[in-house]
Amino acid sequence: MIKTELINLIKDKRARVGVIGLGYVGLPLATEFASRGFNAIGFEVDSNKVEQINSGQSYIGDVASDSIKETVDAGRLKATTDFDDLKGCDVIIICVPTPLRKTKEPDVSFILAAAEEIKRRLRRGQLIILESTTYPGTTDEVLLPMFEETGLKLDEDFLLAFSPERVDPGNPQFKTHNIPKVVGGVTDDSTAAAACLYSQIVNDVHAVTSARVAEAAKLLENTFRAVNIGMANEMARLCYALNIDTWEVIRAAATKPFGFMAFYPGPGIGGHCIPLDPHYLSWKARQHGFDSRFIGLAEEVNSRMPEHVVQLVADGLNDDRKAMNGARVLLLGVAYKKDVDDVRESPALSIIDRLREKGCEVSYHDPFVREVRFDDSHTEGSGEPLSSVALTDDEIRSADCIVIVTNHTEIDYRRVTELAALVVDTRNALNGEVRSKSAARIIRL
Numbered sequence: 001m002i003k004t005e006l007i008n009l010i011k012d013k014r015a016r017v018g019v020i021g022l023g024y025v026g027l028p029l030a031t032e033f034a035s036r037g038f039n040a041i042g043f044e045v046d047s048n049k050v051e052q053i054n055s056g057q058s059y060i061g062d063v064a065s066d067s068i069k070e071t072v073d074a075g076r077l078k079a080t081t082d083f084d085d086l087k088g089c090d091v092i093i094i095c096v097p098t099p100l101r102k103t104k105e106p107d108v109s110f111i112l113a114a115a116e117e118i119k120r121r122l123r124r125g126q127l128i129i130l131e132s133t134t135y136p137g138t139t140d141e142v143l144l145p146m147f148e149e150t151g152l153k154l155d156e157d158f159l160l161a162f163s164p165e166r167v168d169p170g171n172p173q174f175k176t177h178n179i180p181k182v183v184g185g186v187t188d189d190s191t192a193a194a195a196c197l198y199s200q201i202v203n204d205v206h207a208v209t210s211a212r213v214a215e216a217a218k219l220l221e222n223t224f225r226a227v228n229i230g231m232a233n234e235m236a237r238l239c240y241a242l243n244i245d246t247w248e249v250i251r252a253a254a255t256k257p258f259g260f261m262a263f264y265p266g267p268g269i270g271g272h273c274i275p276l277d278p279h280y281l282s283w284k285a286r287q288h289g290f291d292s293r294f295i296g297l298a299e300e301v302n303s304r305m306p307e308h309v310v311q312l313v314a315d316g317l318n319d320d321r322k323a324m325n326g327a328r329v330l331l332l333g334v335a336y337k338k339d340v341d342d343v344r345e346s347p348a349l350s351i352i353d354r355l356r357e358k359g360c361e362v363s364y365h366d367p368f369v370r371e372v373r374f375d376d377s378h379t380e381g382s383g384e385p386l387s388s389v390a391l392t393d394d395e396i397r398s399a400d401c402i403v404i405v406t407n408h409t410e411i412d413y414r415r416v417t418e419l420a421a422l423v424v425d426t427r428n429a430l431n432g433e434v435r436s437k438s439a440a441r442i443i444r445l
């Protein structure tokens with residue numbers, strides 16, 4: 001039986017593991033398999049990434065170059081653009097992007113492209129696992145028919161499962177091995193083999209009865225975040241109108257030991273997951289005539305946060321009898337969250353666009369992001385790319401307003417508040433002590 005053959009290969013670490021797409025998800029995963037004694041091959045369309053990996057260099061913050069170098073030197077990890085090597089893999093895991101089209105509909109073209117490469121080389125004895133976040137039904141409605149067109153049969157010849165990725169970039173506490181993994185196969189044999197595989201590298205594997213349940217579970221997790229952040233953002237705007245400290249309110253509510261979970265407001269949601277994934281769920285729901293209203297409402301509230309931040313800047317400048325037109329505004333942080341270099345869907349880009357529209361002279365400092373470009377993938381607007389400026393005393397002093405968009409740990413907020421005139425803090429980056437000693441006027445979200 002193919003399940004037993006695969007499980008034996010996996011348990012003996014003789015299974016060769018192929019990972020398609022070596023980004024924030026695929027690179028840590030391939031490295032983890034290689035570090036645990038498997039032979040791992042990463043398949044990438046970007047030849048620069050392939051070169052970097054094969055020369056032992058990491059381009060993802062959470063993966064140390066040392067781990068890559070060690071596994072590459074030991075011959076257990078390699079990267080390639082040659083998809084013919086898929087034939088030699090016993091397990092193939094797909095970790096390609098799942099963006100949205102301009103119409104906000106799911107774009108599964110990267111999954112289809114990867115699946116097409118697999119289909120051309122599919123052979124008896126392979127386990128295929130999709131990890132890219134996607135709508136329920138992708139694995140059994142889209143991938144399965146593609147693979148069966150080869151004449152090979154599920155369970156008899158190959159196995160197919162979905163296992164969502166939960167990596168949290170920049171989080172030092174939770175890494176691949178200690179984030180529980182949900183696994184759902186299209187068949188029971190597929191679930192069993194995939195669960196066995198992940199149990200080699202992850203402490204806790206949670207098997208579910210179908211790929212659809214696993215796909216839906218991932219979307220529930222991220223929709224839960226989007227909706228609750230939407231609630232926190234609405235609360236922040238409400239508190240601003242009522243002149244109440246939002247952060248103190250949340251801190252107080254969070255002392256309740258049951259029935260409350262703290263979520264925090266911010267300048268808007270970003271990254272490749274929270275702004276996109278709920279659309280995968282609402283799109284699929286619409287196909288079945290179901291209108292998911294919480295998702296729509298959360299998106300509406302969250303997507304208005306950059307506009308609110310710009311209003312806070314305008315209010316602050318106004319109190320100083322300054323116009324936005326011509327004002328020098330310095331953003332601290334453009335990454336979508338602290339201590340990462342990822343600007344995908346970052347609210348900073350929308351904030352910069354809006355400030356520029358009002359005539360502000362915008363600059364930014366971000367220790368992780370050297371340059372930002374304003375193409376269609378980030379914002380609706382366009383404009384000249386910006387490069388991060390050094391956070392010198394002069395730079396801080398000469399800004400009419402400083403906006404903390406990302407609360408990166410290494411920024412010296414005390415120095416900022418000593419030298420600046422006006423600071424808009426969208427992340428509660430300035431603690432009580434810094435605020436009490438601040439020479440700058442501070443406006444908080």
Ligand SMILES: NC(=O)c1ccc[n+]([C@@H]2O[C@H](COP(=O)([O-])OP(=O)(O)OC[C@H]3O[C@@H](n4cnc5c(N)ncnc54)[C@H](O)[C@@H]3O)[C@@H](O)[C@H]2O)c1
Binds near residue numbers: 022097
């Ligand atoms: N980034 C996260 O924090 C995170 C967390 C959980 C889940 N996810 C999900 O994981 C998936 C991947 O996200 P990511 O952040 O790693 O994306 P990414 O853009 O960082 O990496 C994807 C990689 O796939 C490569 N690629 C694209 N098409 C390819 C193809 N046909 N063949 C081989 N390589 C190809 C790209 O060049 C890129 O290097 C998405 O579905 C995402 O929603 C991401």
